[in-house]
Amino acid sequence: MTEHQQIEAGIAALEAQRGVLGDALVDLAVAPLRARLAALGEAVQPRPEQALKQVSVLFTDVVGSTSLSQHLDPEDIHAIMDGALQRFTVIVQDRGGRVLQYAGDSVLAVFGADEAQEDDAERAVRAGLEVLDEGRRQGEQVLQQTGHAGFNVRVGIDTGPVLLGGGVDAESSIRGITVNTAARMEQSAPPGCLRISHATYRLVRGVFTVAEQPPLQVKGRDEALVTYLVQGVKPRAFRVQSRGIEGVETRMVGRESELEQLQEIFDSLYQQRTLAVVTVVGDAGVGKSRLLYEFENWAEAHPESFYFFRGRAHPQTQTQPYGLLRDVLAWRLQIADDDDADEARAKLCAGVSGMFTEDGEAQAHLLGQLIGLDFSGSPHVRGILDDARQIRNRGFHAAAQLLRLTAALDGSPVMLLLEDLHWADDGSLDFINYLMQVDRDVPMLMVCLTRPALFERRPGWAEVGGAGHARIDLEPLDQRASRELAGVLLQRLDRVPPVLRELLTGGAEGNPFYMEELLRMLIDHGAIQTSGERWQVMPEKLLATQVPPSLTGVLQARLDRLPAAERQALQLASVIGFVFWDQALAALDPLAADALEAPVQRGLVVPRDQTTFDGLREYSFKHQLLHHVAYDSVLKRDRREGHARVAHWLASLGGDRTGEILGQTAEHYERAADPVNACLFYTRAAEHAAARFANEAVLDYVGRALALAPAEDRAIRWRLLLVREGVLLFKGDRVAHDADLDALQSLAEALDDDARRCEVALRRGRAFNSTSDYPAAEQVVRQALAMGGPDGAVAVQLHSTLVTALRVQGDYAGARQVAEEGLELARKLGDRSGESSLINAIGVMAMEQGDLTVAAQSLERSLVLERETGNRAREGLRLNNLGSVYPRLGDYTKARQHLADGLKLARAVGRREVEAGVLLNTASVAHLQGDDASALAYANAAFDAAKATVQPDLEAYARLVAGHAELGLGRFDAARAAYSDSHDRLGALKIRSQQALDPLSGLVRVALAEGKPxxxxxxxxxxxxxxxxxxxxxxxEEPLLIPLSCYQALSAAGDPRAAELLAAAHAELLLQADRITDPVARRGFLQLVPHHREISAAWSSLQPTSAT
Known part of the structure; x- marks a missing residue:
């Protein structure tokens, strides 16, 4: 140990005993040591370097040490105090701070002295709270060991400029008003408390629970200070970023009424308990973020509790499927994209599963799969990997339920803040639309910030959510408000020259960001000196400054004035994107990352609290416009080279979570003029998006890739067209879809590949079935099967597609034969999904032909298989089919249960087309049970759902059941209208002609009811x-009710053909009954179905009475 170090250690030891020995004795002992230390410094060492820095200063003092020293001997006091100070020092150092001085029973520490971090103030406050906790533990220990109470601690913190180094204390020297203020914070804090200044509070706002205190007078300060007692860390902390010019705390100007509107809407949540949506619309720089900043400040101090979610879109995530939704969940659950896959999945499951009383694991896995975490091995996901739509719908349901359940925890409302919605991906916008519909009864405030460009993509955005959706348009500041803002920005000038005020407001056109950036430009040019407490205007430089006429020009002027290294760093960063990372920047230029600190200090670049990639520091440009200006200043050849390096860096990240950056990587390759890699990554991005039902992203990626793909690269074009075909079929774009199928056919022929020919045939067959062109579907599928090309799952799916085409055309024998062949193949391959589909088809055919026992058994088996594979959407379909077969057996209890479960499932997975079928069958059951009022309500709901999901056949049948209900209610005109409408709709479909007989028989019954035989x-x-x-x-639908109705009509008219019709109907009734082996089920079939009972009664009435 050197003499210098020995003396320092001696001074520290003496200072630690100041509380025991007293100030006078310690000062006397320390004085010669300090003198010797100073002499050594002058003789041997260079003068310590001084630095003016922005730091957070922490003072800690032990309260009660004097009282304890009256009861304990010096050795005990020394042990207690020395031990406490050592523990406090460890806490400070663990939080990244540095202890500069010990004074008796107090500690002075700083955060940010060695290297400034954006969270210096937060770390200081966290350290202060930990010191208080340690002080309480020490107090309890002292009481237990000595029997004396009174040991306690208080802490004070202030943030501001200080002069570090120099003086007699060398590197431990610290000077400035910030030190005095921090000391006053500590001295005025109650024992066991932490007091912080407003300067510190501004930097940690939102992270801690605080209580504002009465103004505090501090020596050296002209005005009383606003201070806060810190009560603890918030459970879900969010830091509210400061705004404005460095060193000037500006208040918001000209947006008071808009802020009041947001506050009133938020307050109303606690009474109205329903969803409220506010979309704040404004051009770049007009003040959207500042309004949100002030609203967050107000809400953070709100006396009522609430749950907070937030997300922000940016250009890089615009084509990332569900990027904004992912950002919301990642923020809430603290998931970083560079978490390893297991850790990310664990965080998601921990945050989501426990919120659900049932199926929590399934909800977490589905939501994770949707946002890009790989849950493909989960039993809840594995069976539906080929059903992207179901994954999307169930993921949406899980996310919406998560917000609903959060609000239900203790009744506190939810606040969801979504920034820069104009950059959001379409999938996330679809989710927000969905959320507005399904969570209308949830106490939640959704605040959306956007530029007007959103309404070009979503013209009806403001109407979504109905009356609960408010729009706030931020117009440019008027002249009065602009002048007021100028005064606020220039508040540190003793006198504001009129020419300067006019300079700030003249060309701004009411844009606050323009005014702030122009002021920064003037500071950069030296026209305004800001080094002292008060600013000074340099008239000659002010007059010589050329003020650009536009905001872009102002930003460009600021960039031009930067030192070359800083400008180069920002230009390279702009190539990466609006959001960028230090290591990505280092991949472009190893020196560029080192030059970032100065742009951060200038307010051009903002460090982000949460990083996309753990282990990397993440930054964003202060504003989108600044990013564009910086990028536009990069030479084209440098851009290409930069994009190439960024693309290689992104591609090298690897891991199983790279799906979210595939599109971003592809775009960098494209801008690097590397079409081969760009096409490959766009293709992978399209396939990744398709697996999550992000259809708009699929179309975008495929379009970009096809434009780059060489004509001779048939394999890549095949992949692209294949993934787009499914999207076009779902969207109903028949022309584009047919064109893609033709292109796929041409590729299959060019590659002379039968397997590809069969794949195209399968897709054509499905398309024909979806448009009710069943003969065409039959033809194309038979041709594929005849060529012998298909194998595996494609062959099974071809059989299933052909079964549908044949069944609907009435060829039950042919359909059953194809189903049995396909079923044998599916079982051989272990294709449980294909097996379930074919067994279901067999069950439906049996039901339609009156073999109800086989129908029920087949459909129950198919239901078991779907539950085993985890395909909840198809499980809902099977439940619906069972809800159709059991009423025919008279088992209304089972029918109701299956239909209730099916409706719950359909809504949970977002399959409204399945919901339509379930509602329709529920209406039929209600009618059969004599509840025609409910039947009519269900039928009308089924019609609306069928219409919304473009199912014309279900629309027709919904009108059929509505006719049954109207007739049952005695409203004959309404019944006639419903039956006629159903008849016309069925007649217009390319299906079996006999299906139009159902509504026609209904019209027969209306005429009979009106007494018109x-x-x-x-x-x-x-x-x-x-x-x-x-x-x-x-x-x-009713193969026995149809002949019964005709018999009744002919019988009422005295037509002798009536008896023959009744005999045939009765024979068919008994034939179907004979197929039912279960006596209970057989009795229900004959006695509990109204028209079955009527047939038996009519038949019995015509039989000769037995002689007695």
Whole structure:
């Protein structure tokens, strides 16, 4: 140990005993040591370097040490005090601070002395709270060991400029008003408390729970200070970023009414308990972020509690599927993109699963799969990997439920802040739309900040959410407000020259950001000196400054004045993007990352609290416009080289979570004029997006990739067209879809690949089925099967597609044969999904042909398989089918249960087309049970859902059941209108002609109910002719009610053909009953279905009475 170090250690030891020995004795002992230390410094060492820095100063003092010294001997006091100070020192050092001085029982420490960090103030406050905790532990220990109470600690913190180094204390020297203020914070803090100044509070606002204190007078300060007692760390902390010019705390100007509107809407949540949406619209720089900043400040101090979620979009995430949704969840759950996959999944599961009382794990896994975490191995996801739509719908449901359940925890509302919505990806915008619909009854405030460009993509955005959606348009500041803002910005000038005020307001056109940046430009040019407490205007430089006429020009002027190294760093950063990382910048130029500190200090670049990639420091440009200006200043050849290096850096990140940056990587390759890699990464990005049902992203990526793909690269074009085909089919763009199928066909021919030919045939067959062109579907699928090319899952799916086409055309024998062949293949391959589809088809055919036992058994088996594979959407379909077959058996209890479960599932997975079918079958059951009022309500709801999901066949059947309900309610005109509408709709579809007989028989029953037997017989004639000619009723909804209605019409009209019709209906009734082996089920079939009971009664009434 050197003499210098020995003397320092001696001084520290004496200072630690100041509370025991007294100030006078310690000062006397320390004085010669300090003199010797100073002499050594002058003789041997260079004069310590001085630095003016912005730091957070922390003072800690032990309260009660004097009282303890009266009861304890010096050795005990020394042990207690020395031990406490050592522990306090460790806490400070662990938080990145440095202890500069010990004075008796107090400690002076600084944060930011060695290297400034954006969270210096936060770390100082956290250290202060930990010191208080340690002080409480020490107090309890002292009481237990000595029997004396009174040991306590208080802490004070202030943030501001200080002079470090120099003086007699050498590197431990610290001078400035900030030190005095921090000392006053500590001295005035109650024992066991931490007091901070307003300067510190500004930097940690939102992270801690605080209580504002009465103004405090501090020596050396002209005005009383606003201070705060820190009560603890918030459970979900968010830092509110400061705004304005460095060294000038500016208040918001000209937006008071808009702020009041936000505050009133937020306050109303506690009474109205419903969703409120506010979209704040304004051009760049007009003050959207400042309004949100002030609102956050107000909300943070709000006496009522609330749960906070936030997310922000930026240009790089515009084509990242569900990027904004992912940002919201990542912020809330503290997930970083560079977390390893297991850690990221664990964080998601921990934050989501516990919120649900049932299926919590499934909800977390589905939501994680949607936002890009890989849960493909999960039993809840594995079975639906080929159903991107279901993953999207169920992920949406999980996210919406998460917000709903959060609000239900203790009744506190939720605040969701979404910034820069004009940059949001389409998938996230779709989710926000969905959220506005399904969470309308949740106490939640959603604040969306956007530029007007959003309304070009979503013209009806302001109407989504109905009356609960408010729009606030931020107009440029008027002249009065502009002049007021100029005065606020220039508050540190003793006198504001009129020419300077006019300079700030004249060309700004009410844009606050322009005014701030122009002021910064003037400071950069030396026209305004800001080094002292008060600013000074340099008239000659002010007059010589050329003020650009636009904000872009002002920003360019600021960039031009930067030192070359700083300008180069910003230009290279702009190539990476609005958000960038230090290591990415280092990949472009190793020196550039080192030059970032100065742009941060100038307010051009902002360090971000949370980083996309753990282990890297993340930054963003202060404003989008600044990013554009910096990028536009980069030479084209330098841009290309920079984009190439960034692309290689992104591509090298690897891992199993790179899916989210595939599109970003591709764009960098494209800008680097590397079409081969760009095309490859766009293709991978498209496939990744398709797996998450991010359809708009798919179309964008495929379009970009096809524009780059060489014509001769048939393999890559095949992948691209294949992924786009599914999206176009779903969107109903028939022209574009047919063109892609033709292009795929051409590629299959050029590659002379039968497997690809079969893939195209499968997709054509599905498309034909979806448009009810069943003969065309049959033809194309048979051709594919005949060529012998398909194998595996494609072959099974071709069989399933052909079964549908044949069944709907009425070829049950052919459909059953194809189903059995496909079923054998599916079982051989272990294709559980394909097996379930074919068993379901067999069950539906059995139901349509009246073999209800086989139908129920097949559909129950298919349901089991779907539950095993975890495909909840198809599980809902199976439940719906069972809800259709059990009423035919008279088992309404089972039917109701299956339909209730199916409706819950359909809504949970967001499959409204399935919901339409469930509602329709529920209406039928209600009618059969005699509840026609409910039947009508369900039928109308089914019609609306079918119409919304473009299912014309279900629309027709919904009108059929509505006719049944209207007739049951005695409203004959309404029943006639519903049946006629159903008949017309069914007649317009390319399906079996006999299906139009259902509503026609309904019209027969209306005429009978009105007492018009001749009209009823006339209406029944087409049905009678169909039956007499041997026509089938397979596939009709009510194959026994149809002949019963005709019998009743002919019987009422005295037509002798009535008995023959009844005999045929009764024979069919008994035939179907004989197939039911379970006696209970058989009895229900015969006695509990109203028209079955009527057929039996009519038949019995016509039989001769037995002789007695």
């Amino acid at each position: 001749q009209e009823a017989r006339q209406l029944a004639e087409p049905i009678v002719a169909h039956l007499t000619a041997g026509g089938s009723l397979d596939g009709t």
